[in-house]
Amino acid sequence: MTDNWGFYERRAGNEQMRVLVNIGYKGTAPPADYSELLSVTVNLYPVRERSRNNKQVIVQLEELESKLEHWLKRTADAVYIGRINAATRLEFYYYLAGGKLSGETLRAWLDEQWPHRAQSYIKPDPEWEFYRFLLPDSLEELFVHNAQMIYALIHKGDKIAEPRNVYHWLLFRADEDRISMEALLQKQGYVIEKEKESQPEQEYPYPLVISKYEDVRLDTINARVRELHRLLDGRDGRYDGWGSAMKLSAANRFRRYMRRGKESAQSTLRRVFSRGQSQSNQNQPGKR
Known part of the structure; x- marks a missing residue:
């Protein structure tokens, strides 16, 4: 199944959540054997307390997301289906084939790779009910x-x-x-x-x-x-x-103008070259 990611905001009570979901599985039956839901939740308070600025926080979380995705793919061929970003936490969700990964192995990897507090669980979800919950209305x-x-x-x-x-x-x-x-x-x-x-x-x-x-x-x-x-x-x-209508800076307007000019020149050259090739072919012996 090809990944097709969608991003949206969802309000749940007084909480605002930013959801990223792989909608590539929408409208299809759950893949065979992928019956377990894996969740990793990162508490954002300690990350912010030990980081000097918001950019540093984002870099750390992106690194964790990338490492987790590659490790789970390599270790258990996991399917990454989405994440939820709330004010106090960041949640990652995957589906696994039954028995491919134990909670103890996941816990050990998190303890080694992530210096802050994180919670995790693996539970049965053969009908992908949580994935349906993540899909946008x-x-x-x-x-x-x-x-x-x-x-x-x-x-x-x-x-x-x-x-x-x-x-x-x-x-x-x-x-x-x-x-x-x-x-x-x-x-x-x-x-x-x-x-x-x-x-x-x-x-x-x-x-x-x-x-x-x-x-x-x-x-x-x-x-x-x-x-x-x-x-x-x-x-x-x-x-x-x-x-x-678009609002471009002066620099972007100039670049767009130059790019259009270049594309127009390339198009003209292609037409001239095409006509030249056609005339050349017509002048060859045996051509009619």
Whole structure:
């Protein structure tokens, strides 16, 4: 099974959790023989107390995650299915084939490799119930998409903390629901974008485009999507995504301009070379 990782935020009571889950197993039956759930929980208090800054804490935890993953893969061919990051702890979860690894062996490795407090257990979970618990619900799936989009923007050089018009697309089954939603959203400070195009769908033929002037940091976008998802509750409509213009620094704009110029020149050269090859072939003896 190919790994396919999704990241989202989940609220459980008063606790905020950041979840990373391998959604590559979603919709499939649990792999044969992988009937045991392995958990390792790291207490973050002692790590922070002995580290000088947050960056150092992150480096230590990333090193532990990498070592644990490689050791479990090599030792027990374990399947890494996700982690939960909360304010006070970091939890790693794997599935094992029954009897592949003992709790004592895991405990000994942790004592040798990790200087701080960590708890661990191995227990039966043949139906992968905990994995189903980790999978995102409909709202959390939107958060997964948000994280992917914002990561792509950062990778392209977007200054995500800089405000801009952020557009959101909504779709409705009935026009009266769209009209009532327009009035509600205007009271909430949204701009109704009458001039923006939106493609209706057969089951949702009434689109609505709205906007807010704000940044596109993950916390901002997730809060906005959560709000719109809540406002849609009880109406026969659905949220259909968001988008915005990129905000690049001067250096990134210049690099993007140069890259496009280079790609255009390479494309032109390929066309010229292709035509030259074609003419050369036509001039060869025996060619018609």
